[in-house]
Amino acid sequence: MPLHINTPLLESRPLSLAGGRSIWLKMDALQPPGSFKIRGIGAACEHHATGGKRRFVSSSGGNAGIAVAYAGHRLGIPVSVFVPETATELAKSLIRQEGAEVIVHGASWQEANERAMSALDTDTAFIHPFDDPLLWTGHATMIDEVVAEGLSFDAVAVSVGGGGLMSGVVEGLARNGLAHIPIVAVETEGAASLAASIKAGERIQLPAITSIATSLGARMVSERAFEVTQNSAVDSVVVSDRTAVEACLRFVDDHRVLVEPACGATLALAYGHAGALARFERVLMIVCGGATASLAQLQAWHAA
Structure with missing residues (x-):
């Protein structure tokens, strides 16, 4: 669904x-x-959940992270979202509201994304905020x-x-x-x-x-x-x-x-x-x- x-x-x-x-x-x-964001991110999360992934990691200035957190909550899969220092307190609180972990890193999305990529393992799916078919x-x-x-x-x-x-x-x-x-x-x-x-x-x-x-x-x-x-x-x-x-x-x-x-x-x-x-x-x-x-x-x- x-x-x-x-x-x-x-x-x-x-x-x-x-x-x-x-x-x-x-x-x-x-x-x-x-x-x-939930349209594509939800589809990606469902795809990876079906494939057996047991954790989602994403990088986001806000809305993509909120969508991944929402999807993870709905699917019962833990989520970690790496956000840049520019992310608003509201954005971070909305991600946490869905039960996801928030990690602040870097001055821009690029830096947060690089840090997120270093946190992956074989059980983890990386959910890109925009660059994924x-x-x-x-x-x-x-x-x-x-x-x-x-x-x-x-x-x-x-x-x-x-x-x-x-x-x-x-x-x-x-x-x-x-x-x-x-x-x-x-x-x-x-x-x-x-x-x-x-x-x-x-x-x-x-x-x-x-x-x-x-x-x-x-x-x-x-x-x-x-x-x-x-x-x-x-x-x-x-x-x-x-x-x-x-x-x-x-x-x-x-x-x-x-x-x-x-x-x-x-x-x-x-x-x-x-x-x-x-x-x-x-x-x-x-x-x-x-x-x-x-x-x-x-x-x-x-x-x-």
Whole structure:
């Protein structure tokens, strides 16, 4: 039985009016652990549990770790999550809430990931937060669900960190005969490794993550994500932290759902960057969610 749920698909009147076109929302913020991550991570954890693994190890700035902890709890398998020093106290508490062990190591996800890799043994499955075909196949189910509801759309807007969500969306489009549909890939300033890579024509590693959207904090996107930009129609858009935070706060008022800036980056296309959507009539936005920022934190960022 899948660990994720089939999430609502709804047309947003507030975002449609703000963006000047029909905006549909795939509400993966409503997944039990708070983000889309459980789709792919749940699939990967079930795969490894069936294969006899008796422990899960992951590295995460927050949401992937929460998803692994949730999956481990549901499957009765112990979990250790290695998080960077930038991980919020809320993120760490949510991981521990599911009974998982939290180990803080390094200034960025890369350092935490290296430490996690050194903690593996033959009984342990490593659950990557974004770079694993098992994850992409799991994430692709969101497109399956949209297509099953009969919605036609001419673009998909997604937030990009390491590129796992975008890779899943591409797989979902392809297996539903929609490989021609363009993707609008959104990042925040200070975490825009995909935009830098597209500009350079090769994968670029950022020297550091300076965005508050730490869930987008992969200094280098996966090879698969970069490959997508070379083989599919991808529009890259970069928004400011402030714009992402403002979008989160407006979304709370408009839809009574709290998301973090990593998700707000995509919502900001409708609220303040409608030009990036000008050539599309009906846009599917993946409301990827994120549980690592509280309303008080969003308000503090906005006031700063």
